[in-house]
Each structure stands twice: as C-alpha cells, then as structure tokens.
Amino acid sequence: YIVSDCDSVGVLYNTQHYTRTPEEAAADAIKAAIHTEGAVRGGLLREEDVNLALAYTITVQMRLGMFDGEPSAQPFGNLGPRDVCTPAHQQLALQAAHQGIVLLKNSARTLPLSTLRHHTVAVIGPNSDVTVTMIGNYAGVACGYTTPLQGISRYAKTIHQAGCFGVACNGNQLIGAAEVAARQADATVLVMGLDQSIEAEFIDRAGLLLPGRQQELVSRVAKASRGPVVLVLMCGGPVDVSFAKNDPRIGAILWVGYPGQAGGAAIADVLFGRANPGGKLPMTWYPQDYVSRLPMTDMRMRAARGYPGRTYRFYKGPVVFPFGHGMSYTTFAHTLSKAPNQFSVPIATSLYAFKNTTISSNAIRVAHTNCNDAMSLGLHVDIKNTGDMAGTHTLLVFAKPPAGNWSPNKQLIGFKKVHVTAGALQSVRLDIHVCKHLSVVDKFGIRRIPMGEHSLHIGDLKHSISLQANLEGIKF
Incomplete structure (x- = not known):
C-alpha cells in the first residue's frame, strides 16, 4: 500500500495548488491508497474507497502479528533499548x-x-x-x-x-x-x-x-x-x-x-x-x-535544440564521471556463456486493432501482446576475477533500442552484484523481460516494443537480440 510523506496531502493543495480544495486533495490521495477524512462527507469519495485503503493497512498490520494477541508474546513485541546499537x-x-x-x-x-x-x-x-x-x-x-x-x-x-x-x-x-x-x-x-x-x-x-x-x-x-x-x-x-x-x-x-x-x-x-x-x-x-544550459523551470527529459536533456538516458554531452562508473582494486573479465539472438513477440489482439493501433513505427503496443513469463529471456554471464584481490562486482546490463524515434541512449535494465575471490569465476543469470525491459514509451505516452535489433551492453560486452512480430495470435 502507499502512504504519504509528512504533510504531502496538504502540499497538494497549499503549495502545489494541484486541487481547488483540501477535500479534493484528500480524495485524490485516497484514490492512490492514502487514508484521510473529510472527502467522504463531501461526496468526493465512497465509503468503499476508504474501506479498501483501510484493508491495505490492516493487512500489513496482520502480517506483523498486531492482531495475534498479547504483543509481548509476538516476535516484535519485546523490542527495547537492548535491541538498539547491537x-x-x-x-x-x-x-x-x-x-x-x-x-x-x-x-x-x-x-x-x-x-x-x-x-x-x-x-x-x-x-x-x-x-x-x-x-x-x-x-x-x-x-x-x-x-x-x-x-x-x-x-x-x-x-x-x-x-x-x-x-x-x-x-x-x-x-x-x-x-x-x-x-x-x-x-x-x-x-x-x-x-x-x-x-x-x-x-x-x-x-x-x-x-x-x-x-x-x-x-x-x-x-x-x-x-x-x-x-x-x-x-x-x-x-x-x-x-x-x-x-x-x-x-x-x-x-x-x-x-x-x-x-x-x-x-x-x-x-x-x-x-x-x-x-x-x-x-x-x-x-x-x-x-x-538547463533551466530549472524546464523539466523535460529528452534533449532538444539548445537543451541538453537529463540523465544518462538522454544526455549525450561530456561528463565528469558517467552513471554506473566505479572502479576496483582488482579486475574482472566477462564472458557471455548463453544468450538468445532472436525472439518472436506474440500479438494477442484483433485484426482491426492490429491494423490500426498495434503496429506503429515498427513497434508493438505492450497492451497487445502476452506479457507473461514466456517473454523473459535468460542471459548467462561468467564473471572472472583476473586480479590478485577478492572483490565485489556489480554487473550492469543496459539496453539500446533499434534506430528510430525512441530514447537515443542506452538505459539500465538489470544488475547483479557478486563477490568473487581472486582467480575465481562466478556464473550469474539475469532475466530480461521483453515487455518490461525492451519496451519504450513513445511521444504519445504509449509503451511499445520496437521490432528489430536491440543492443545489450553487459559490462564490457555487447550482444544483439532481434525482435520480430509473431502474427499467429491475431484474432480474425
């Protein structure tokens, strides 16, 4: 469930002027699962909405054992000063x-x-x-x-x-x-x-x-x-x-x-x-x-003429140190032991929707495919400590979509931290879900999966996965 930061519901009305009245701020908040009062009396919320928010809160309290009887008999019922600074x-x-x-x-x-x-x-x-x-x-x-x-x-x-x-x-x-x-x-x-x-x-x-x-x-x-x-x-x-x-x-x-x-x-x-x-x-x-070059009044992410863009995903200019940078006293070598080269994205929609909204700019709407476990691709990477000191290594996996009207830079889609002793090798698996990790949001706010060659940057390795549309699931 979701709770607000201190005073945040009030900030919606008092500072950000997001709503016209405090009651409207309360109503918007509770619809995001934050409990408050007043909006029900004004007819902005149903009692069922409040009950649902309360159910989320009570569920967590039940998991903590708060309804299981005498608190001192519960796992967290005897916490005291002796449990601090151990x-x-x-x-x-x-x-x-x-x-x-x-x-x-x-x-x-x-x-x-x-x-x-x-x-x-x-x-x-x-x-x-x-x-x-x-x-x-x-x-x-x-x-x-x-x-x-x-x-x-x-x-x-x-x-x-x-x-x-x-x-x-x-x-x-x-x-x-x-x-x-x-x-x-x-x-x-x-x-x-x-x-x-x-x-x-x-x-x-x-x-x-x-x-x-x-x-x-x-x-x-x-x-x-x-x-x-x-x-x-x-x-x-x-x-x-x-x-x-x-x-x-x-x-x-x-x-x-x-x-x-x-x-x-x-x-x-x-x-x-x-x-x-x-x-x-x-x-x-x-x-x-x-x-x-970055006015604080302009919160756009994507770069434009005279505007550099924000974050490693969109900014292409010089940096002091890049996102994800971090060295070690030892060295690591990566080997891609197993990875798919291509994948067929199933389309699960009607022929009418397919012709009109599913395919756009050679990309499939995420809502029109089956985003189940079968859409997960396994990457197997061997990490060898080639230095003379044990160390912890975080393997970062970035993805870059095919050329087109998408985010031009790579974006982080997964990571795995492993501890490797000197001279040893660790094998790790990272699951790349096509819908979650290889999709992008277009300029209309629609999440799509671009077809074509997706480039994966796995540590110092590069690997391409070709996505093609599978039309067998179209309903005629």
Whole structure:
C-alpha cells in the first residue's frame, strides 16, 4: 500500500495548488491508497474507497502479528533499548558504508595505501574530522561516530589540518598550514565536499563546483605533498572535480556519499585495502557548464535544440564521471556463456486493432501482446576475477533500442552484484523481460516494443537480440 510523506496531502493543495480544495486533495490521495477524512462527507469519495485503503493497512498490520494477541508474546513485541546499537547493527553500518564507497580514479594504483610505506598520513579538509555530517539528514541518533581522522589513525600516524573554516571555505588562511602537513607526511588524504549547509531540503546548490576555496586548497596541497594524494569527496550530489580528475598529482578519488556513523572506519578500510571498493555511481556527474544550459523551470527529459536533456538516458554531452562508473582494486573479465539472438513477440489482439493501433513505427503496443513469463529471456554471464584481490562486482546490463524515434541512449535494465575471490569465476543469470525491459514509451505516452535489433551492453560486452512480430495470435 502507499502512504504519504509528512504533510504531502496538504502540499497538494497549499503549495502545489494541484486541487481547488483540501477535500479534493484528500480524495485524490485516497484514490492512490492514502487514508484521510473529510472527502467522504463531501461526496468526493465512497465509503468503499476508504474501506479498501483501510484493508491495505490492516493487512500489513496482520502480517506483523498486531492482531495475534498479547504483543509481548509476538516476535516484535519485546523490542527495547537492548535491541538498539547491537554489535550486529554496528557491523551492518560499517558494511553499508563499505559498499557505498565508489572509487572514481586510481592512477598507477595509488590505492590502496600501505602500512609498510605510509607511516604518516596528512589528513586534511573541512570534512576530515566530522561526525553529524556523515549521517546526512532524516537520520536517527547515531550509536557513536568514527570520523575519517579517527579511522585513518588506526592505520597510521596522522597530521591533521582542517585547511578551511567549514565546507563553505570562504578564506585561504589555513591553507598554508595544510601545505606544511602534506610536505611532512608519507601520504596525503584530503576529505572535502559538502554538508547540510550546502545541500539539503529547501537548500539548492547554484552550481556543481566545490564551495569557496576548496579547489584551491586541494590543488595547493597536492602540489606540496611529498607522497601520494587521495581526494575523498563527502557529499550527496555530484560535484565537478574535473580539475582533480585531470591533475596527475592527485592519484585517486573516492566518493563516499554521507557514509553514516561508521563512515570514517569504512573510508580508512578502503584507503588501506582492508576493504575493496565496489560501489557504482547512482547518477551522472555533470560538468559545471551543464547547469547554465538547463533551466530549472524546464523539466523535460529528452534533449532538444539548445537543451541538453537529463540523465544518462538522454544526455549525450561530456561528463565528469558517467552513471554506473566505479572502479576496483582488482579486475574482472566477462564472458557471455548463453544468450538468445532472436525472439518472436506474440500479438494477442484483433485484426482491426492490429491494423490500426498495434503496429506503429515498427513497434508493438505492450497492451497487445502476452506479457507473461514466456517473454523473459535468460542471459548467462561468467564473471572472472583476473586480479590478485577478492572483490565485489556489480554487473550492469543496459539496453539500446533499434534506430528510430525512441530514447537515443542506452538505459539500465538489470544488475547483479557478486563477490568473487581472486582467480575465481562466478556464473550469474539475469532475466530480461521483453515487455518490461525492451519496451519504450513513445511521444504519445504509449509503451511499445520496437521490432528489430536491440543492443545489450553487459559490462564490457555487447550482444544483439532481434525482435520480430509473431502474427499467429491475431484474432480474425
């Protein structure tokens, strides 16, 4: 069932002006399975609609055992303080932070650092010793924090300099001390980025660059550093760090998001190779000039003249880092062991509908075919760890429709995460459903399955599947 976010039904009327009255907002909400009152009295809703919404809610409560008698006798009836911040929960927080870290750059195997060679590490940046910043917003009370500085201190002696007064970094008074620290250390880790004062609900960024003098801090410290330089970005949204990507003195870049209470421990584990990063970027990282070509009043997805389009599916311009990007300390090889080359799409409609609406622009309406399990195609992929370190690999599968009036770029249709030890091979199966994954929505909002060659991008492999219409199911 569906429930609303806090105040969202009111927002429909008060802020978005979607309806003329609060009662109409309530009626629209309950039709989407959100329970509220008032609309029934005004005749906008039937009592049956309310009963149906209530049934959805009660069904979930029944699954939780809330109608099975004395709560204390039920599986979830004795939860209390002892169930909060258990060792298992804290370990889960660390695992989540490990899995969320994305390795964006690693020139000449800068990472992982070595405890044998890097005895002293300069830890620099406005996010280098933060706590609450790591949990972002809409979070509970943390059990305790391990800051990046504390995490790195478990592996090496540290020299700490903030380099800035907060992430706004409005001055360069502290940069000199940061340069001195970098000259004294065997390696330098810069923990930069944003926080809730820069990006949050009701706080939008006007650009994609690092705030204030952060870029100056990074560049000057990298130039002064005696050893390898690693840039760690703590932020929720993308940042244009082209300068760091192109700077040969900055050997590695990590994006850690807002990694939670164990974020500092996870960052240190990845820096020193105790954990192998396997995260993938969940969004495209655009260059700064992208913002100037994308008015916030224009929410179109598809590109047009003078308009770049949104997301990896429609935007074709230059990027800082692409959607799905993420490196590892090891290497993986893919082999497609089994995959269909062609498939006949059955048509289940009348001859009249077929002639008039089923086939359009060499595509079949999804509503006019049998979208059952027989429409699922199995892809079998062998993933081999060809490096010298165990790692987790997320296999991404993209599909690109045949040439035509469709989305011009590929789109993600499936993924599978596997852990593979060094030298080992794992076989995975991904099911590609023709109706769900190979269909597109045309300019009229109708979902269709284009006929012809569909190109699948499976990791670094490419495979084509030819779809043809099967006319045997037409009703005469």
